[in-house]
Amino acid sequence: MPVACLQAVKMDSKICEILESMNKNMVEKFYENSQKMEENSRKIEEKLLENSRSLKEEIRTSIETQIKIVQEETQTDMLNFKEEICESVKDKIEEVQDKLKQKLKKNSRTIEDKLEKKLREKIQLFEERINQMNCYGEGSVTSEDLIMDHLPWSTYYKQFEAAATVNGWSNKQKATSLIVFLRGEENYELLILRLEIKYEDSYLQQVYQAQTKSRVQKAAESLQEFDADIARLTRFAYPTTSDDFLK
Template identity: 25%
Template sequence: MLESDHREESRNDACEEYISARRKIFVIGDIRDLNPSHRKPVTTASIITLVSEVGSSTSELLLVEKEHDVKTVVQLREELQKRSLVTSGNKEVLVARLREALIDEGKNPDEFKFDGADEDNEISTGTFTTAKMMELLLSMSTEIKQIKEQSERQSERQTEDLKQIKEQSERQSERQTEELKQIKEQSELQSERQTEELKQQIKEQSERQTEELKQIKDQLKHVKLEVAEQIEEQSTRIEMIEQKLDRQTVEVDHKIDKLKRELEQSKKMAMPLDHASGRTLKVPAFDGEMSWNVYKTQFEAAATSNCWNGKERATALILALRGSAAEVLQTIPAENHFNYEVLRFGELFKAIFDLFVDVVIAIDFERFKS
């Protein structure tokens, strides 16, 4: 509720209380003035006529009465304030408080008059004449009319203000609705852009991953082909080496057979040694390059011619070894160094034969590589 409306409502309430009390005084006063013999008798019709002359609106009379009542309350508070008394409370409380103060001062409360308020005192004591009442009612009617006009103007202003507020509220609501609509559209556009960007990023990422996966598959395929080619090449080389070794083994076997035949022929052709002459045949050196069987045949011939026993033959054989053939002695235990049978048919023979085979294979492999 606006402040002006609140004041208007408070003023109307006060006027209603005041005019109720004033109407009683008015009727009593009018009756007192009309009761003497030189006055016309008071009738209900005369009272109604008098009231109708004041105005057809009872509310206007009540408003004036209320204003007078408010004025009386103000005067009561002024008198109490002059005496440094409490000024709070309604009219009845203020009147009772002022009566006590007047009694304490030795004054008669019924004869007390407010300063500059003779007219009001006349009204309150019931000595209000018809002429004065007419004058007061006319004044009250004018004031009521002015108040009514002010109230109408105030109401019109309030109506206009409310209309403007309503229009402003409607315009504000329309602006807010439009702004919300724009925000919603912008949000939808932003969401669509973000969704499209996200889809594009996902698509590009998927394409990159697909391309990388394809490259990895191609690399793996290429590596598999290279490994397969290398395995095939190594398998071919190994097969060729195995075939070469098989051929070399066959050739070695043929050479061994040939050497055996040559050894047999050498034994048959060997001449007995003439011990009387005192000559000793020199044993040839063995470096591993010639066939062991051939060398053994020659060594046996010389040892037989020199009439060596087993120990002498073992000593002569050890002294005849050269180079890599001499290194073979390291693989033979020391207690067998002078055991000719072991050296001839055992470990020395096996070691020298293996050495011979290794040398032949190495030579053939170098030829194969070149």
């Protein structure tokens, strides 16, 4: 074989060895680089995972903090709102109470005025009726005025007592007037009966009549109580008088 061919063969063999060595080195290098890349990738993933966990924890903590702040602010706002509502309701209640008190006070004054007016009218009417029944002025007692044969004794007795009370007759004047009246009757039994009626309970009636005339409203007494007591005294003062007349 020529020398040139041998050299060429050796050259090719050398080149193959070099290429094979380079290929082997490249494979090893590639494998090594791959291992490094995998390691780096794993480290990066671990780092990312760690960072992710830390980030999640930070986010969670931040969210919880914000929620707590919002809750506290909301609670504070609710308390302030409740206080405002309570204050507003309290003011409204006080306003309504003041209006009711003023209205009740006004109505109370109106009722008292009406009752007082009605009571005065009743007293005035009662006095007018008594005056209408009074036929016996002091110092003008005559047998013509007192001898009223056409009236029954009970009716005359009511008129006699009413007239005596209104005119303020003394017992002597009342006795004189009664004697003059009795002169018109000559019936002994009737005379005794009239005297019994006259002096049985008349002193109590006279007391009630005097109380009725002098009764005034007390400081702590309401008009209703005063009116009721006047009605009570009037019935005791004139027990035989009809309720229609007393009213």
